[in-house]
Amino acid sequence: MATLTRAHEELFRRTPDQCYDTFESLYQKCQSDRVSAKDQWILPHELNVTHDLSVCLGSVPDYNLNDWSFSQLCRMARVHKDTVNRLSPKTASKALEETLPSTADKPYQILTVGEEIRSVHGVAYTRLWNTELLDIAKEFASDFTPPQTASDGESSGLYCGEQDMFAFLIDPTGWAEIDGEAFAPGFFLWNSEVGRRTMGVQTFWFQKVCRNHIVWDAIEVVEFSSKHTANVRDGLSEVRKVIESLIVKRDERRDGFVNCIRKAMREKLGHDDEQVLSILAKEGVPRHLIKDAMKIARQHGAFTIFALVDALTQVTQRVQLAGDRTEMDAKVGKLLSLALAA
Template sequence: MSASILSSARTGFRIDPSRGERSARVSSEWFSRPDDERYLSLSDLHAATLARADRATARTVESRAIRVEASRDNVERLTLTVPGQHEPIAPTHWSFGQMCSLVSAPSSYLRDLPAPLAAINLQHGLLSHRAELVKTLETEDGRVELRAVTGPDYGRIWDHELVGAVRKIAGDGTGDTNWKVPGVIDWATMTHNPYVDITKETTTLYASDRDVFLFLVDDTHPIEAGRLPNGDPDLYFRGFYAWNSEVGSKSLGIASFYLRGVCQNRMLWGVENFEQITIRHSKFAASRFVHQATPALRNFATAS
């Protein structure tokens, strides 16, 4: 890195965001996440997702052995009795939809029915379910909650496993390593300032009860991609984002790329060399995560 580039590090790096492409992927996450899904460090994100997994129990049961009960006249208040679990289980909005899908019942229709009728229809579907076996994921936190219902061969990769793999190369994601929550473009000076406080407004570390998503950059070590028409260096940075859902709402994926800047609403500017790995939660998903996704992330993170 040249002396002129080094000297500009604390005031921002001059960039040309018109080069490359724009990506709204991270921005869409930024717009949609409420405050309770935003985390200020990878350690906080990891602790939250690990605690959730520690309270969870996964089991494979015969679908016909599940009993559906309607204790109140509200379809969202249905409870289930599952073999091996003595307490009644309350399905979440997500797991109720999954269960309906597994037995080919329209969830939107059942939600509009009186609870006793919805329970009868769902029970019939479970009794006649051709696959016979289902895998449940239950979490106990004051009450027992059914977080997911999937097929028996569902290959779960826990959200905390993805966050833990990222922590090995990014630490806390706050600047203790090269990899951090990104800074922001100053449009007045056309510079990317990497030194921005991490707040609920600026963070790019997210987790809900259905998924996890994180975006990090190495924006204090620009790479000279070439020269601009005026002779200035054309600078870009390395970046990646990763996502997962341990309850089956989406696959696991890691996308790596180079970018020239990130604006306040987390739109990515000047993106080039985009590459992506996606792993479906099939039977051998955990093995693919260990042998394919994790090394790819590590290799990109340590490349010069």
């Protein structure tokens, strides 16, 4: 089993203004960003850095750089960002003016929102909007929700900042039995509209999520990611397949679990006390617990598998040591598999 820490890492690098309580509020934020954004194609000689480090795009002055677009501009100029930050605005603008390519014939792809420049890319970059990924989640996983609020009392696992988006979603009603143990489905979804990270998805089945958003005991972990190149939208089909596969498997397992319960409510474990006692003893259940459980089950009229599992679940709560109680609960839980063999 794997321990997944991607959501845990996101938790401790996000500020409160990047946290969203619900999937819908995250989606609205991403939709608003998309509507207000504008892609501009500007030739290198039409991009000019002014004396106060604002930027002129063609004939339009006074665009401001944010931290990410400033970093990108420094990389294009092949000047270290920390070096530029140590200079006065006037000297820094002169340094960028002299080092930025100005004779190239391929345009820059510049994403602006109002008077702010969100990102600067060359022609090889292909933008993928956050909503394009979230639309897939809405289509196939509308009943998935964020996990419990994290230990900071604010973070829900849904984040969107000026550089990227991240969503952590689980199905709290999707628990199913896999090899005698209980698991629920979940997935991570991430993207950057400004080239800060890849786009991708990771699906899994888990047993526990702690308040630090560490996913414990994960199995069937599937991951897909793609860089923002010309074929990045082909990756949307892969993301759709990965999430759809998780949903299909969840439905199959949930239906199988429901059928198992129904059968357990019909099938008798034994026809008399002696036979029931013998079968449960072979499964490792202590005799004193069996006798107490049989008394409870008898009140429901029959020794069905479900009635006995329910009764044993009640009597194991009397076991004082937590370790022993956990061991007994595991044995009792596996009794449901007897319904499938019946």
